[in-house]
Amino acid sequence: MTSAIPSSKRPVIAIDWGTSSLRGARLGPSGEVLESRAWGRGILTVPPGQFESVFHELFGDWMQAESALCLISGMAGSRQGWQEAPYCPCPAGFTELGQHLLWLQPDRIALVPGLSCMNTDMLNTPDVMRGEEVQIFGALQLAGRDSATLVLPGTHSKWVQVHSGRVMQFQTFMTGEVFALLSQHSILSKTLDLNGAFEEAAFLQGVDQSQSAGSVLHHLFAVRTLGLFDRLSAAQLTSYLSGLLIGEELRTQTVNADLGPVILIGSDTLTQRYSLALQHLGIACQSHGAEATWAGLFALASACPQSNLFKP
Amino acid sequence: MTSAIPSSKRPVIAIDWGTSSLRGARLGPSGEVLESRAWGRGILTVPPGQFESVFHELFGDWMQAESALCLISGMAGSRQGWQEAPYCPCPAGFTELGQHLLWLQPDRIALVPGLSCMNTDMLNTPDVMRGEEVQIFGALQLAGRDSATLVLPGTHSKWVQVHSGRVMQFQTFMTGEVFALLSQHSILSKTLDLNGAFEEAAFLQGVDQSQSAGSVLHHLFAVRTLGLFDRLSAAQLTSYLSGLLIGEELRTQTVNADLGPVILIGSDTLTQRYSLALQHLGIACQSHGAEATWAGLFALASACPQSNLFKP
Numbered sequence: 001m002t003s004a005i006p007s008s009k010r011p012v013i014a015i016d017w018g019t020s021s022l023r024g025a026r027l028g029p030s031g032e033v034l035e036s037r038a039w040g041r042g043i044l045t046v047p048p049g050q051f052e053s054v055f056h057e058l059f060g061d062w063m064q065a066e067s068a069l070c071l072i073s074g075m076a077g078s079r080q081g082w083q084e085a086p087y088c089p090c091p092a093g094f095t096e097l098g099q100h101l102l103w104l105q106p107d108r109i110a111l112v113p114g115l116s117c118m119n120t121d122m123l124n125t126p127d128v129m130r131g132e133e134v135q136i137f138g139a140l141q142l143a144g145r146d147s148a149t150l151v152l153p154g155t156h157s158k159w160v161q162v163h164s165g166r167v168m169q170f171q172t173f174m175t176g177e178v179f180a181l182l183s184q185h186s187i188l189s190k191t192l193d194l195n196g197a198f199e200e201a202a203f204l205q206g207v208d209q210s211q212s213a214g215s216v217l218h219h220l221f222a223v224r225t226l227g228l229f230d231r232l233s234a235a236q237l238t239s240y241l242s243g244l245l246i247g248e249e250l251r252t253q254t255v256n257a258d259l260g261p262v263i264l265i266g267s268d269t270l271t272q273r274y275s276l277a278l279q280h281l282g283i284a285c286q287s288h289g290a291e292a293t294w295a296g297l298f299a300l301a302s303a304c305p306q307s308n309l310f311k312p
Numbered sequence: 313m314t315s316a317i318p319s320s321k322r323p324v325i326a327i328d329w330g331t332s333s334l335r336g337a338r339l340g341p342s343g344e345v346l347e348s349r350a351w352g353r354g355i356l357t358v359p360p361g362q363f364e365s366v367f368h369e370l371f372g373d374w375m376q377a378e379s380a381l382c383l384i385s386g387m388a389g390s391r392q393g394w395q396e397a398p399y400c401p402c403p404a405g406f407t408e409l410g411q412h413l414l415w416l417q418p419d420r421i422a423l424v425p426g427l428s429c430m431n432t433d434m435l436n437t438p439d440v441m442r443g444e445e446v447q448i449f450g451a452l453q454l455a456g457r458d459s460a461t462l463v464l465p466g467t468h469s470k471w472v473q474v475h476s477g478r479v480m481q482f483q484t485f486m487t488g489e490v491f492a493l494l495s496q497h498s499i500l501s502k503t504l505d506l507n508g509a510f511e512e513a514a515f516l517q518g519v520d521q522s523q524s525a526g527s528v529l530h531h532l533f534a535v536r537t538l539g540l541f542d543r544l545s546a547a548q549l550t551s552y553l554s555g556l557l558i559g560e561e562l563r564t565q566t567v568n569a570d571l572g573p574v575i576l577i578g579s580d581t582l583t584q585r586y587s588l589a590l591q592h593l594g595i596a597c598q599s600h601g602a603e604a605t606w607a608g609l610f611a612l613a614s615a616c617p618q619s620n621l622f623k624p
Binding site (some may be wrong): 038080089099119121122123125126127128156171172173174178179182185186187205208212213214215216217218219222225226228229231245248249251281296 | 381387431432434435437438439440483484485486488489494495498499517520521524525526527528529530531532533537538540541557561562563577578582585
């Protein structure tokens, strides 16, 4: 999948419709972004039954091209979204994803399903993603690779194992959400300066501390006491807390270096922090941003049979 | 210290003044509770400079006995309290605690200092307690022991090592606060029934899961997916989350069985859960409730030199 350079005869409209935001891009024949738009119109802001009208309000002009082909990834395909696109079970590659597209308008507009997998723990707990699958295939495309460990940091971080173009297994970590809860609502919030500059040394102290024995539930309390005893400043403590939590996420991961550098996908702020932490622990990595989403949706659109229904 | 049965010639007024609550007891010559009172007048509700008047408003009648001796433990001795009673550094026993009493009214009213220790981790992070030290010595007194591992579950759980009557080391875990944050403010809150009955089997599944490989930041996400896939009910998920977090706390502890059963101190609800989890992991334990606070304050009052200043 990753060796073929995709191209599409039909204009591709790529949409990433998440919980709290909505982004769209009109792509050219080689996947280049001709125009992009973003709104705070995540699915939580859309009343049931209103998805189609919101879509046409915001993207109707792009869809006027009779031959336009639109793929939508993210929470729009969840139970709370436009329509539920059932999860595609892992192992799953590009082909399976294409086969599970949920067509909202025949051959014109489709929802990309999320992926599910069963963890190999004692309860075989399920894991799920929606939207990240497109970023994963997009980043692999951009990196020209078909096997890798990928990390998608965020509210719910994902660690993903891809072999020969198929997602074999992945794990979600509530790292970003726990950071937000602790820094905004816990006793630690009184000790932190959330607007302070990022302090690399304190961040890495947090990463190191989380690799040592003991539970993160205990390490967290030191964010309070290190402040109480004037050992770290309020800005340093925020970076230290970030390092503790990202470090805790990394602590339980074993990365197969034979697969090449870990691929990080996300915002600059987050990928820079994960990159720092990974390199500090001796793990090579490379980063991709929003372009991975457009690349993934474009490749998926180009590969699906409908892309050949070219109408001049 | 634990072998001598304390008695006091002076009437002892025992006060536990915490962050959100205030409890007091008037004790008899052998430490028996003659009368007790409780209010939601924790230190956060008291404006600076008003502690003395609140104290006299609520306990003035008890203090009318000219010979009354009053000890106050808890956050009243913190920087935000009545007056700051500096932490007494560990190792610390009953004697050190008595020597560090902060007298607010000579020979009449004293604040009990909290304890501090330095963790043996790479950063030598500090740890602190205020109020629990009194419960620890009280529970040891009641159990007739001078060496034990003690656990004080709560918003900030404490694991404490006591040898020969001295607190050698302790560790704080943010277990209770993290449970509250996740169950009230996180995405998991949508999946949980917080008013459902306690489900022992689901709780123990959580305990088991947390002992397995992997990070608690990952295990937490399964609280969402086990609901999404209808594997556990909303009430079961609440118990499962509780088991995950208490289990994570237990995971990193090694208990020396030669010291006898672990001593749990706290509310019935919490000590029952910890007791279940500990026994499930093959660790014997015994529990104490609020009586440990009064026993500790009484023993401390009886042992201090001021207790001999009997005024008939």
